[in-house]
Amino acid sequence: MTYEGPKALLTAWVSLVSNLLLTLIKIIFGLIFHSTALVADGVHNGGDVIASIATIGSMKLSNHPADREHPYGHGKAEDISTAFISIVLIVAALFLSYEAVKALFGPISSVSLWAFIAALVSALWKWLLYLYTNKAAYRYHSKSLHATAADHLADIYASIAAALGLGIGWIGSVLNIPYTHFGDPVAGIVVSILILRIAIVMIIKATNVLMESSVDENAQEKYSEVFLSFPEVKKIDILRAREHGNAVLIDAQIRIPASYTIQEGDDLTEAIRTKMLRIYPDVEEVLIHINPWYEGRELVEPDSVPHLKNK
Template sequence: MTYEGPKALFTAWVSLISNLLLTLIKLIFGLIFHSTALIADGVHNGGDVIASVATIGSMKLSNHPADREHPYGHGKAEDISTAFISIILTAAALFLTYEAVKALLGPVSSVSIWAFGAALVSALWKWLLYIYTNQAANRYHSKSLQATAADHLADIYASIAAALGLGVSWVGNILHIPYTHYGDPVAGIVVSILILRIAVIMMVKATNVLMESSVDEKDQEKYREIFLSFPEVKNIDILRAREHGNAVLIDAQIRIPASYTIQEGDDLTEAIRSKMIHEYPDVEEVLIHINPWYEDQKLIEPESVPHLKNK
């Protein structure tokens, strides 16, 4: 594990404070200049504030050590947070769609250059936040920060669309170009679809982890190669790997020569475990069960695990 709690938590606090400030800026400018796009985007950012609070809480909880009630630790708290953020994004996408359709059908309103400027500042601010948070998520292997970075990316789309719509409407009002007032709501609908797509992807990933689904086959094959790099391992009966928060847990049943002593078997499993964790820092635990192997024994790997068949 390379997850660094305090540093990752600092990144989450930066996102929270930024979301608070952006929410205030958008709502104030939106209400003063009667901008539907900015008000909707401000409400969206208000949802981000709730998501940021959930992220900080889940990160603190996931850093708690294992206890009697949670012998595998609290790592899945971050996956729960990711699912929660995806729900917030879904609600925001639906709200933005509603506001965009209402603006599309409602009376035409004038657009201020200040509202346009606020949307541009928000897009730039969120772009910088996305780069900062995404780098931190990769560095600290934090799923909550990955979800927050995805949320920032969705906000960039929303702010750019708001700025584009406001800009088109503003220029159209000045030059008296017909139908340009539709730029804002049409852009809002497009952005809502993009945000909804990100939310669905995040929810699917979080649900897979919470449902104890296996890691993808490419990672399974990498783990398998580590086992087979030891000539003493004659066969892999079962190999399972699943995500647990920011960590990966591996369970395996292998066959080694029946003539090996208990001490030799223990030394071998410890060597495999050490090599696995050294090459893949996100692997937190490797449980290995040993079965005997005989020279004349014909082994058939279980069909219930088709990706483990010998090549």
């Protein structure tokens, strides 16, 4: 596992400070220049501040070592944070949709060039922040940073839509072009739908991890190849792999020759575990159960969940 807590945490702090500054800039400029789109986008960024605080808290918690109450560690704290960020995005998308629809039927207001510039600066700032956070998310294998990067991407859409709507409205007011004031709310509705889609995909992924769902089939096939690369492994009875925070936990039952001693079986499982961890750094634990293999004898697969029979 290559997760680097302190460096990843620094990235989360950069996101928090940036979101806080952007929230103040958007709301202040929006109120001064009477821009509904900019105020709504600022409120959206306010939700991002809350999400960033949750991200930092979850990353600190996930770095805590395993203890008696949490023998598998605290890795799922980041998945809980991802789900929380998704909920914040869903609420923000619904709020932006409401504000955009209300603006469609509200009074026509003049658009300021400064509000348009503020929206452009916000979009550029968020784009640089997205590149920085997304790169860090892959480097440090952090789900919370992946969720934060997705949040930044949603903010880029929102800021571009606000800038596009404000720009159309400003040009229309200068050139007296009718109906251009509708550009802002229409763009806001479109972006709200995009943000909502991102949030739904994120919350589904986080929920799957919290519900102990398996990793995808391609990943399981790759793990199987590692087991079968050892000629002593005659068959894989069961292979289960699940995500636990930023790590993957693997449980397997394999068949090896029945003539092997306990020491030989232990040496083999340790060799498999070492190779798996070396090839796949995100794999944190490999639990291997050995079943006997007899040449020429029909194999009966064990139950996936062993159970005891009452005597």
